[in-house]
Amino acid sequence: MKKYLPIIVFVFLLLALHACQKGEINSLNTPVVSEITKNPSKSDLFNLVTGAESGMRNNFAAYLDGTGIIGREIYRFSGSEPRYTTDLLGGGTKTLDNNTFYITNPWASRYQVARECFILLDAISNTRTEVASDVQKKAFTGFAKTLIGYQLLLNINMTDANGARIPVANGATPGPVITDPAVVMDSVLKFLDEGKADLTGSEVIFPLSDGFLGFKDAAGLLKFNRAIAARVYVYRKNWPAALTALNESFFDLNGAFSTGIYHYFSTNGGDLANTMYLAPNGNGEIRVSHPSFITDILPGDDRRNKTALRTSSASQSGLTGDRDVVIWSSFNAPITIIRNEELILLYAEAKIQSGAFPDAIVALNRIRVAHNLSPYAGATTTAALTTELLYNRRYSLFMEGHRWIDARRYNLLNTLPKDRPDDDVWPRYPLPQSESNI
Secondary structure, rough: OOHHHHHHHHHHHHHHOOOOOOOOHHOOOOOHHHHHHOOOHHHHHHHHHHHHHHHHOOOOOHHHHHHHHHHHOOOEOOOOOOHHOOOHHHHOOOOOOOOEEEEHHHHHHHHHHHHHHHHHHHHOOOOOOOOOOHHHHHHHHHHHHHHHHHHHHHHHHHHHOEEEEEOOOOOOOOOOOOOOOHHEEEEHHHHHHHHHHHHOOOOOOOOOOOOOOOOOOOOHHHHHHHHHHHHHHHHOOHHHHHHHHHHOOOOOOOOOOEEEEEEOOOOOOOOHHHHOOHHHHOOOEEEEEEEEEHHOOOOOHHHHHHHEEHHHEEEEOOOOEEEEEEOOOOOOOOOOEEEEHHHHHHHHHHHHHOOHHHHHHHHHHHHHHHOOOOOOOOOOOOOHHHHHOOOHHHHOOOOOHHHHEEEEEEEEOHHHHOOHHHHHHHOOOOHHHHHHHH
C-alpha cells in the first residue's frame, strides 16, 4: 500500500464519517466532496477506490478479537483493557456494553466504508467518458457494490437478531433497524448480485493493493464477489445457490488453500500495521489460544501450529493460556478476507446439507489429508458429517471470524466452554447506542 499512502490520508481526511448512513456528509467540507462527485478526475476515482479498500482494515482487529473471544477461540490479555476478559466473556455480572470499543468501532468502520462506496457511486454517475468509458465505469460500480455487501455482512454477523440498517445512498433517509438477519443478508446478496452484474463485461483501470494479487482484473473481482456470495448463501441455507456461486468463484478443490483475497498492512509511515500480530512470549499485550484449542484437536493435526507453546503460561482474571496465536508473523502480515480453504469447506457443507455425501467426503478428505489426518472413516449421516465439517472449520479457519457464527447458526452456542462459574456465551452483540440517535 506504500504508494497509496498520500491517497489514503487524503481520503480519510475527506471521509471522517460515522455509522449507519446518517447524512453527516453535509457537515464535512461539502464543496470538496461535491466537486469530486460532480466532476471527478481519474485520480479522484482512484483515491476513492483506494480509500474504500484501505478502510476495510480499520478496526477489523477488533472484529476478529471480539468474535474470537466470544467464540472461545482465544483469550486476549491486556494490561490496559480489562473488558477483553470481563465483558466479552460475561465475567461475573458483566454484560456486553452497547457503547464501547468492541462494538462501536468495528460497526462504525464498516458503515464508513459503505459510505465511501456510495460517494464513489455518486462520482461515477457523473464521470465524463474521457475519464472512464462505460465498461470502465461498470468496474468501479461493481467493486463498490461488492464492498458494501461485504461490509454489511460483517455487521449483521455481530448483531444478528439485534439488527442492522441497510446502507443507503448519500442524502437518502436511513431506513429502520431490520431485526431479521435473513432480511439483512438478502440485502447483502442484493448488493453482491448488483456488483456481479456490473463487474460482468467490465474493465478495471483502478489500482488495488497486493491483497488482491491475482484478482485485480474484472474476472478476479467477479470471483471475489461470488466467493462472498457463496458464504452468504450457506448462511441462508440456500445450498443450490451456494454451489452455483462457488462454481463462479475461485473455488478449486485441488488448489492451494491460501489462494484468496487479503487485507494488506504496512509499518510505513501513515499506513496501518497489522495489530493482530503480537510477539510470542510477550507480556502486557497477549493473545493466546483457548485451552480447548489443544485439548480438542486430533493427534497429528498440523493446524495446532497456528499456535506455539509459550515459555511460561500467561494469566489474567482467573484465566490461563499457554499457547500464543502465531498466525501472523509480523506487523506487515496480511489478514484473510476469504480464501480457498474456506470455499472448499463451504462446498462440503452445501454437499452435506444437499445429501450428496460422497462429494462432501471428498472435500473433507482434501482438508484432512492436507493437515496430516487420515481420511474420514466416520458415519455417513448428515449429523456425523456436520460434526466433521465444524471440526475442520474450527481449525482451518481459526481466528478468521467464523467459529462463533458457526456455533450460532447450528444452535451450538451452549457447547462453547464457560471457564469461570459466572461467565456467559453471548449469542450476539447489542445494537450500538449510536443507532438510537438517528
